[in-house]
Amino acid sequence: MGQIVIIDDEYSIADALARFFQMNGFAVSTFQNPVIALDFIDKNIDNIDLILTDLVMPEMSGQQVFQKIKNDYPYLPVIVISGKATASDAVTMMKEGVYDFFIKPFDNIDKIILIAKKAIEWKETKKENLDLKTKLSESTVFQRLIGRSKKMLQIYELVEQVAPTKASILITGETGTGKEEIAEAIHKLSQRQGKLIKVNCAALTETLLESELFGHEKGAFTGAIKTKLGRFELANGGTIFLDEIGEVSQNIQVKLLRVLQTKQFERVGGEQSISVDVRIIAATNKDLLEKIREGTFREDLYFRLNVIHIHMPALRERTEDIPLLVKYFIDRFSKDHQRQIDGITPKALKFLMAYSWPGNVRELMNVIENMVILTKETILDIQHIPQNIVNEVTKKADFIINDEPEEDIIKIKAGISLEEVEKIYLLYLLNKYKNKAKVAQITGIGRKTLYNKLEKWGIIPDKNDQE
Numbered sequence: 485m486g487q488i489v490i491i492d493d494e495y496s497i498a499d500a501l502a503r504f505f506q507m508n509g510f511a512v513s514t515f516q517n518p519v520i521a522l523d524f525i526d527k528n529i530d531n532i533d534l535i536l537t538d539l540v541m542p543e544m545s546g547q548q549v550f551q552k553i554k555n556d557y558p559y560l561p562v563i564v565i566s567g568k569a570t571a572s573d574a575v576t577m578m579k580e581g582v583y584d585f586f587i588k589p590f591d592n593i594d595k596i597i598l599i600a601k602k603a604i605e606w607k608e609t610k611k612e613n614l615d616l617k618t619k620l621s622e623s624t625v626f627q628r629l630i631g632r633s634k635k636m637l638q639i640y641e642l643v644e645q646v647a648p649t650k651a652s653i654l655i656t657g658e659t660g661t662g663k664e665e666i667a668e669a670i671h672k673l674s675q676r677q678g679k680l681i682k683v684n685c686a687a688l689t690e691t692l693l694e695s696e697l698f699g700h701e702k703g704a705f706t707g708a709i710k711t712k713l714g715r716f717e718l719a720n721g722g723t724i725f726l727d728e729i730g731e732v733s734q735n736i737q738v739k740l741l742r743v744l745q746t747k748q749f750e751r752v753g754g755e756q757s758i759s760v761d762v763r764i765i766a767a768t769n770k771d772l773l774e775k776i777r778e779g780t781f782r783e784d785l786y787f788r789l790n791v792i793h794i795h796m797p798a799l800r801e802r803t804e805d806i807p808l809l810v811k812y813f814i815d816r817f818s819k820d821h822q823r824q825i826d827g828i829t830p831k832a833l834k835f836l837m838a839y840s841w842p843g844n845v846r847e848l849m850n851v852i853e854n855m856v857i858l859t860k861e862t863i864l865d866i867q868h869i870p871q872n873i874v875n876e877v878t879k880k881a882d883f884i885i886n887d888e889p890e891e892d893i894i895k896i897k898a899g900i901s902l903e904e905v906e907k908i909y910l911l912y913l914l915n916k917y918k919n920k921a922k923v924a925q926i927t928g929i930g931r932k933t934l935y936n937k938l939e940k941w942g943i944i945p946d947k948n949d950q951e
């Protein structure tokens with residue numbers, strides 16, 4: 485475990501806090517001068533877990549300390565401790581991302597330890613995520629794949645891990661979720677010398693598929709005028725991508741099973757067994773387990789294919805990726821179609837984020853391309869969105885078209901107590917209306933209760949606040 489840095493110009497406070505943290509098993513460094521503290525943090529960053537800083541100090545304010553940390557080390561939590569903070573100070577700091585703040589003198593010092601522990605846990609996950617993001621954005625293989633949601637990051641990580649092995653992979657997911665893109669990424673990262681050969685198993689009749697996969701000998705059937713190599717032979721040393729594996733007939737399933745088990749097969753009309761070294765990736769948007777229950781898909785083949793399973797999430801399960809994808813496709817299609825489109829309005833983006841996207845990324849891509857081509861303006865807006873999307877979204881009861889500014893959304897970290905939530909919310913309202921009577925009315929808690937709460941939290945009202 486790393487250490488906590490405490491910055492307070494008042495020696496007695498810094499010292500008392502330090503002792504308290506040490507008693508609870510933490511390593512602590514204290515500073516009275518924030519400038520020196522920041523220098524220390526830079527030099528020892530790998531060993532620092534948390535910063536506690538006073539707000540008002542002569543050399544620089546706690547807020548400036550926080551800004552500097554946020555800029556250089558965004559994963560490092562900062563807790564502000566202050567002798568006097570107004571509601572608006574507190575709200576501004578929480579909004580900007582200060583982990584928490586405490587008013588001196590501390591009425592509940594054990595609580596500080598608890599919050600410090602939570603802050604350190606938060607740092608660990610945040611840092612892991614940031615490290616992963618940096619690593620992934622450096623990898624060119626993933627640059628084609630837009631999406632940095634947790635679900636997608638987990639997929640990229642799994643892909644990196646399994647790509648170099650020879651294990652068979654089954655990729656499942658709705659249509660348009662990027663199964664083929666992931667198969668390509670796996671092949672590239674596998675560094676297998678051979679090619680990636682793709683076969684769409686749904687596009688061919690059974691006979692054609694068989695000869696496509698395994699090849700045929702001259703004269704094997706009418707029209708087989710010369711020997712033809714199958715896809716498995718072409719993929720030797722590389723990877724075969726069996727798309728829409730759920731559509732394959734029973735007869736071919738048996739043959740595929742044999743290739744998976746023995747790496748051997750015969751060309752159609754041929755006697756001689758051919759051996760290949762091929763990595764198999766299969767994909768489907770069907771529910772194979774359901775097909776096994778129906779008796780149309782072999783269970784043994786399923787287990788052979790499904791050594792590693794990658795499930796691509798539907799776009800509606802990772803809506804946080806929609807803004808990135810929208811921006812990416814606007815840029816791409818404005819270039820392709822030589823249009824000058826600068827972006828999309830927040831309201832239109834909200835619509836796109838609320839839509840269910842049954843066709844996933846492919847559908848989003850087509851919608852944006854259409855919007856880019858059809859609009860005469862430079863910013864995409866609601867009126868450019870296809871009617872079926874507008875209809876579906878406006879029908880949803882929980883989607884209220886909200887013209888209030890974004891700042892009315894208060895973000896709350898999961899894992900804090902109800903009292904903290906109450907504190908953040910009340911401070912937010914106080915800061916917004918600067919009127920206690922109004923805040924009491926909105927929240928329905930009564931003015932007296934509100935005063936008591938503020939007093940308990942040690943909040944000093946702004947001079948300009950109305951009672």
Ligand SMILES: Nc1ncnc2c1ncn2[C@@H]1O[C@H](COP(=O)(O)OP(=O)(O)OP(=O)(O)O)[C@@H](O)[C@H]1O
Nearest residue numbers: 629630631658659660661662663664665769845846
């Ligand atoms: N994360 C992504 N970033 C950028 N483009 C993507 C992403 N995911 C998918 N696409 C694009 O969306 C389209 C559909 O992707 P892909 O063909 O891989 O989907 P699929 O899951 O194989 O769909 P289907 O089941 O219909 O075959 C492709 O043009 C692909 O380039």
Ligand SMILES: [Mg+2]
Nearest residue numbers: 663664727767
């Ligand atoms: Mg596909």
